[in-house]
Amino acid sequence: MPHAYRTSMRNTDIVIIGAGPIGIELAVALKHAGMDYLHLEAGQVGSTMQWWAPGTKYFSSPERIAIASVPLIVEDEEKANREHYLNYLRTVAGTFKLDIETYTRVMSIDKVDNGFTLHTARSFHGVGGIEELRFDPSTLDELEPIHAKRIVLAIGDMHLPRMLGIPGEDLPHVSHYLGDVHQYANQPVTIVGGKNSAVEAAIRLFRAGAQVTIVHRGEWFDKDRIKYWLYPEIEYLIKKDKVRYIPRANVTRISPTHATIDTGESIESRFMLLLTGYVQKPDLFQQLGVELIGDDRKPKHNLKTMETNVPGIYVAGTGSAGTQSRTKVFIETSHIHVDRILASLQGRVSDAVAEDYTLEES
Ligand SMILES: Cc1cc2nc3c(=O)[nH]c(=O)nc-3n(C[C@H](O)[C@H](O)[C@H](O)COP(=O)(O)OP(=O)(O)OC[C@H]3O[C@@H](n4cnc5c(N)ncnc54)[C@H](O)[C@@H]3O)c2cc1C
Structure with a gap:
């Protein structure tokens, strides 16, 4: 100043x-x-x-x-x-x-x-x-x-935002903010996180027509930390393979087209949402x-x-x-x-x- x-x-x-x-x-x-x-x-x-x-x-x-x-x-x-x-x-x-x-x-x-x-x-x-x-x-x-x-x-x-500190976090298709869900229609989107914001985003994006993958470092969601009306919805979407869920995984690098996780898998991602708090x-x-x-x-x-x-x-x-x-x-x-x-x-x-x-x- x-x-x-x-x-x-x-x-x-x-x-x-x-x-x-x-x-x-x-x-x-x-x-x-x-x-x-x-x-x-x-x-x-x-x-x-x-x-x-x-x-x-x-x-x-x-x-x-x-x-x-x-x-x-x-x-x-x-x-x-x-x-x-x-x-x-x-x-x-x-x-x-x-x-x-x-x-x-x-x-x-x-x-x-x-x-x-x-x-x-x-x-x-x-x-x-x-x-x-x-x-x-x-x-x-x-x-x-x-x-x-x-x-x-x-x-x-x-x-x-709580930064992950990984290569590619600053690329233009990567955000820590959900924004308007309309932009994600018909796009492959990877969401990182396992709390309410990640679950809410996954449900809204699925309904907007995105192909959603959630990468979560934990095993499963803590029911007490998710809006009670969202929990059964996400459970259903994952069980029916409408949303892909990858537990016990961390994204280690992001390229303009893919997210790499620590199992070595590369996930196609037109957008990445890092909803980690x-x-x-x-x-x-x-x-x-x-x-x-x-x-x-x-x-x-x-x-x-x-x-x-x-x-x-x-x-x-x-x-x-x-x-x-x-x-x-x-x-x-x-x-x-x-x-x-x-x-x-x-x-x-x-x-x-x-x-x-x-x-x-x-
Ligand atoms: C998705 C979501 C859902 C939520 N739902 C609920 C809910 O259902 N019920 C509930 O009780 N809470 C809820 N919360 C939590 C709560 O709503 C918010 O955190 C709320 O905004 C907190 O109010 P606040 O007045 O303490 O602070 P804030 O609303 O964060 O206000 C702080 C203000 O201070 C200003 N400021 C900061 N630093 C400076 C500075 N240096 N100079 C001048 N201005 C400054 C900021 O610009 C900001 O406007 C939710 C939070 C989220 C993210």
Whole structure:
């Protein structure tokens, strides 16, 4: 980023970084409480959902992912999909007249006397999705820095794909993002992965007319990690040889026409989908001195307040969980973060209790 020297500085008590569902839910709470805050988002509101494949469905019932007491109503009382939820997030932001500074990316944060200085830039996309792979900070224009006493990082946890690190991973027909299934009609497609995203992609591609092969390093799918309505479908498709399934195998190299697996077999592949998960970018936590703990590199925080080991720095939503190897923190389990953070910012301790969410992080 070009570093023009700036003399002016905006001042605020609180900055929320990220306008996914939990950042938005927190903004509504701070606005109702009359608190002084700014809300910055690198892309459009809900930018994480923006890069999901069109039509992707939530596993949660609508009422569990609704925020700020605004009903999420879906036709036929079905589960919501990406499009429903993006419309809904825009509606919530508009209803409460939230002042969200979209396309404003927090590039770095310094600890200073009496708080923090945030360096921001005008950006073109959220942190995550295919564009993030090509992200070049030098192309962005610096904006006025902001001084804040407290910061909430509601930044999500799916910033970059988990790379396989194999030759050919960067070829144009290889992607870590499903995208629009229409493009795969009548094409041989190899999918790498064994969790929900790989299974969902395989079913959708089969129905769109692709010839699908799944390469999975495991023996079989973990039923508990797949949307319950998808499991019998994939079981059926594999049993009937409508989808080819290769267990206990790893792709070792990709050529423009084939994927080679460690048994030596070469599989014809017009497209390759490497659906092996996503990782969190920890740079803001590291700059601030937030301790990252465990294999998931979860930012250390107090569960009652969501404040990290750095006083004045809070985490909310999936951003509080690091790179989740087994998802425990998602929208459903994160609503309670809003009560905890609001109370702490007001000098109280939240008495909110997690409802029936036994999966809450421990
Ligand atoms: C396919 C799929 C299905 C899912 N289904 C469900 C479900 O049914 N139920 C459920 O509860 N959860 C579900 N989840 C999980 C959950 O929906 C998402 O992870 C959700 O987006 C998390 O919300 P969040 O507000 O914590 O973070 P996000 O929505 O990821 O928002 C984080 C925001 O922060 C912004 N940001 C990050 N860094 C910066 C920066 N430096 N400067 C400015 N902005 C920044 C990003 O651009 C992003 O918009 C699903 C996830 C996936 C992938």
